[in-house]
Amino acid sequence: MADQKWRMPAGMDEWLPPAAWRLEQIRRRVLDVFHSWGYEYIEPPVVEYLDALLVGAGDDLDLQTLKVVDQRSGRLLGVRADMTPQAVRVDAHSRPCEGVQRLCYAGNLVFANPASSVDPRSQLKAGAELFGSTSLTADAEVVALMIEVLTAAEVRAPVVVLGHMAIYHSLVGELGLDERSGQSLFAAVQSKAESDIRQLVPPGPIADCLVRLPTLMGAQEVIEQARECLASVGGAAVAALDQLAELAALVRVSCPEVTVRFDLAELAGYGYHNGPVFSAYRADLGQALARGGRYDGIGGEFGRSRPATGFDVSLKALVTDAQPVSGIWAPWAVDAQRKSLDATVRHLRDSGEAVVTAITAADQPPGFCTRQLTLDAGDWVIVDLSS
Amino acid sequence: MADQKWRMPAGMDEWLPPAAWRLEQIRRRVLDVFHSWGYEYIEPPVVEYLDALLVGAGDDLDLQTLKVVDQRSGRLLGVRADMTPQAVRVDAHSRPCEGVQRLCYAGNLVFANPASSVDPRSQLKAGAELFGSTSLTADAEVVALMIEVLTAAEVRAPVVVLGHMAIYHSLVGELGLDERSGQSLFAAVQSKAESDIRQLVPPGPIADCLVRLPTLMGAQEVIEQARECLASVGGAAVAALDQLAELAALVRVSCPEVTVRFDLAELAGYGYHNGPVFSAYRADLGQALARGGRYDGIGGEFGRSRPATGFDVSLKALVTDAQPVSGIWAPWAVDAQRKSLDATVRHLRDSGEAVVTAITAADQPPGFCTRQLTLDAGDWVIVDLSS
Numbered sequence: 001m002a003d004q005k006w007r008m009p010a011g012m013d014e015w016l017p018p019a020a021w022r023l024e025q026i027r028r029r030v031l032d033v034f035h036s037w038g039y040e041y042i043e044p045p046v047v048e049y050l051d052a053l054l055v056g057a058g059d060d061l062d063l064q065t066l067k068v069v070d071q072r073s074g075r076l077l078g079v080r081a082d083m084t085p086q087a088v089r090v091d092a093h094s095r096p097c098e099g100v101q102r103l104c105y106a107g108n109l110v111f112a113n114p115a116s117s118v119d120p121r122s123q124l125k126a127g128a129e130l131f132g133s134t135s136l137t138a139d140a141e142v143v144a145l146m147i148e149v150l151t152a153a154e155v156r157a158p159v160v161v162l163g164h165m166a167i168y169h170s171l172v173g174e175l176g177l178d179e180r181s182g183q184s185l186f187a188a189v190q191s192k193a194e195s196d197i198r199q200l201v202p203p204g205p206i207a208d209c210l211v212r213l214p215t216l217m218g219a220q221e222v223i224e225q226a227r228e229c230l231a232s233v234g235g236a237a238v239a240a241l242d243q244l245a246e247l248a249a250l251v252r253v254s255c256p257e258v259t260v261r262f263d264l265a266e267l268a269g270y271g272y273h274n275g276p277v278f279s280a281y282r283a284d285l286g287q288a289l290a291r292g293g294r295y296d297g298i299g300g301e302f303g304r305s306r307p308a309t310g311f312d313v314s315l316k317a318l319v320t321d322a323q324p325v326s327g328i329w330a331p332w333a334v335d336a337q338r339k340s341l342d343a344t345v346r347h348l349r350d351s352g353e354a355v356v357t358a359i360t361a362a363d364q365p366p367g368f369c370t371r372q373l374t375l376d377a378g379d380w381v382i383v384d385l386s387s
Numbered sequence: 388m389a390d391q392k393w394r395m396p397a398g399m400d401e402w403l404p405p406a407a408w409r410l411e412q413i414r415r416r417v418l419d420v421f422h423s424w425g426y427e428y429i430e431p432p433v434v435e436y437l438d439a440l441l442v443g444a445g446d447d448l449d450l451q452t453l454k455v456v457d458q459r460s461g462r463l464l465g466v467r468a469d470m471t472p473q474a475v476r477v478d479a480h481s482r483p484c485e486g487v488q489r490l491c492y493a494g495n496l497v498f499a500n501p502a503s504s505v506d507p508r509s510q511l512k513a514g515a516e517l518f519g520s521t522s523l524t525a526d527a528e529v530v531a532l533m534i535e536v537l538t539a540a541e542v543r544a545p546v547v548v549l550g551h552m553a554i555y556h557s558l559v560g561e562l563g564l565d566e567r568s569g570q571s572l573f574a575a576v577q578s579k580a581e582s583d584i585r586q587l588v589p590p591g592p593i594a595d596c597l598v599r600l601p602t603l604m605g606a607q608e609v610i611e612q613a614r615e616c617l618a619s620v621g622g623a624a625v626a627a628l629d630q631l632a633e634l635a636a637l638v639r640v641s642c643p644e645v646t647v648r649f650d651l652a653e654l655a656g657y658g659y660h661n662g663p664v665f666s667a668y669r670a671d672l673g674q675a676l677a678r679g680g681r682y683d684g685i686g687g688e689f690g691r692s693r694p695a696t697g698f699d700v701s702l703k704a705l706v707t708d709a710q711p712v713s714g715i716w717a718p719w720a721v722d723a724q725r726k727s728l729d730a731t732v733r734h735l736r737d738s739g740e741a742v743v744t745a746i747t748a749a750d751q752p753p754g755f756c757t758r759q760l761t762l763d764a765g766d767w768v769i770v771d772l773s774s
Binding site for chain 1: 392393394395396397399400401402403404405407408410411415418419420422423424425427428429430431432433434435436438439442453454455457458459460462464466473476477479480481482484486487488489490494495497499500508509511517520522524525527528641688689690712714729735736737739740741742743744746747750751753754755756
């Protein structure tokens with residue numbers, strides 16, 4: 001092992017040609033969509049003080065963040081596993097503004113403790129965040145942008161799943177559980193373990209709702225089923241359900257081609273979210289390509305509390321196929337032929353072609369060159385490399 | 388201090404609008420140039436096993452690399468401060484090929500111990516590496532590509548400085564110094580400290596050459612001065628000088644508009660280089676924008692030794708001015724007007740414009756919107772925002 005220096009940690013991936021170039025193209029396309037929607041690009045550092053990276057976040061993000069003592073300050077640095085807190089800092093501190101601020105970013109994230117040994121530990125995510133509006137139309141804009149981004153990346157027929165953190169939390173809030181019981185209940189609901197839920201919650205309408213919650217996933221009928229179920233507890237949970245129904249209606253208007261689904265118990269991975277949440281799937285893939293939601297107020301830790309909603313998308317998950325680049329081989333040439341060849345090569349490169357020039361007379365074209373330049377009656381012309 | 392969570396470590400920088408978007412544009416332009424020259428894009432991880440990151444490198448890179456114990460493997464991970472060893476791994480192990488292989492990359496680097504408190508600790512570099520050719524024409528291609536990249540990033544009249552690691556090392560090699568004396572001599576030559584050099588090296592032609600070396604910087608006359616000076620020691624140093632002169636001639640042919648200079652004692656920062664080295668400057672800036680050189684054989688540590696030459700460029704240093712984006716404001720609209728507005732917005736976004744839509748009737752346009760959409764006889768038209 002020790003001398004196999006080429007080994008990489010399991011889950012840290014290296015992207016090679018041609019997939020890496022496809023990834024770069026998708027990265028650009030996604031950022032171009034953000035730009036065209038007026039989301040302003042920021043580029044925060046990969047490493048910074050740990051406490052800034054964990055603002056608003058729960059234990060999940062803490063466990064996922066690689067930590068190292070900064071030799072210059074003696075303080076803990078973290079390698080980011082989430083860029084949203086960095087965008088929050090920009091809105092709260094670095095570039096505060098009145099009214100709505102839209103920011104976007106793309107960058108590498110590193111995960112210290114992925115859930116399984118095959119989960120990617122090195123991710124490339126792009127995200128968009130909208131600060132300063134409490135309106136559901138802001139969430140609807142963000143969901144529409146999420147769908148637009150997936151469409152730009154050629155994800156066919158994406159499915160959007162909507163939820164709302166306040167449905168679960170308002171139910172649980174009335175129980176007055178201690179932290180440990182709260183965590184157990186959260187786990188029980190996530191794993192749809194009815195008997196565990198019944199054991200943790202005293203009998204009554206709240207227990208009935210919590211048992212029912214994990215079954216409330218599917219199409220529009222879920223809203224009616226939930227309304228019926230929550231009628232007996234009322235209050236904040238019903239208000240959250242109303243918001244969810246309204247958000248779904250807004251999304252259906254702006255993106256009529258998209259399948260909208262609901263999942264009222266899908267709460268995992270939403271560390272700092274506290275309102276509507278949303279994720280997007282490709283029909284054939286179990287893992288979310290993009291996810292986000294509302295996270296009002298976490299900027300307060302940076303000195304300025306603001307309403308906020310946003311999402312991020314896993315760019316590597318968007319790469320499904322990568323066509324090899326079709327390069328052009330420019331053979332070795334000397335004297336006058338070299339001059340005209342150089343001019344031809346420059347022209348082709350300026351037009352976007354990938355042209356490889358021989359650096360010695362003995363050089364052979366690399367594998368991705370399918371065409372070559374050849375002299376034809378004094379002019380350099382492109383022919384297939386086989387010919 | 389403790390509650391000022393927005394603080395970033397000195398030297399870790401956060402790029403904000405509009406400079407961050409300009410940085411993104413430069414990143415793309417540089418990668419497009421690499422692509423058009425047939426350099427294939429790779430995307431290695433930000434964090435990996437330390438011993439892979441430090442292949443071929445000296446103490447410099449070791450000191451600059453943030454280290455953290457991997458909780459999953461118990462081995463040391465590093466946050467990369469250089470991507471060249473990652474490209475070497477790809478050529479040696481992940482994607483070996485016969486003949487010449489050209490690779491390129493762009494990514495974030497983090498420096499644990501920058502030389503000064505204002506030096507950037509978070510850098511964004513792009514680089515290109517050419518493996519498998521010992522020919523000086525390979526170095527000349529890489530230098531020409533370096534100049535092309537700077538030109539694409541609108542660096543006017545770049546100055547290229549050429550050197551050769553083997554001139555110094557062949558002189559010192561004959562002295563048989565121990566490691567510590569070797570380091571002292573290196574430092575003395577870097578700081579042009581004649582008396583220190585005289586103290587470390589016995590009198591004779593080699594001492595005379597080493598004292599002379601730091602003065603050998605400037606235009607073509609340097610080559611003649613060095614030839615005269617090295618005549619008495621001969622051998623490998625003269626062969627290296629001949630290479631340098633030949634490389635300069637090749638560069639002048641392919642890039643006639645560029646100023647070529649020589650510096651025979653500039654060795655700092657070339658950790659694993661062992662042949663011709665090159666750096667590029669903007670006339671008004673003391674710090675190199677790009678640097679590189681030949682580093683034959685370091686792939687051997689990954690199991691396959693290959694000749695190699697390449698360079699990287701500091702993308703953040705290429706951002707000199709950033710024009711604000713001129714966005715378009717789409718006001719709140721309802722019913723039929725909303726439908727025609729949405730169609731207009733989509734059309735503008737597809738054409739590359741940045742269009743911000745109001746999410747409530749009360750919304751105000753953000754600062755970067757200089758134009759807005761307004762209804763004129765039933766059509767949405769663009770007018771200046773002031774009007």
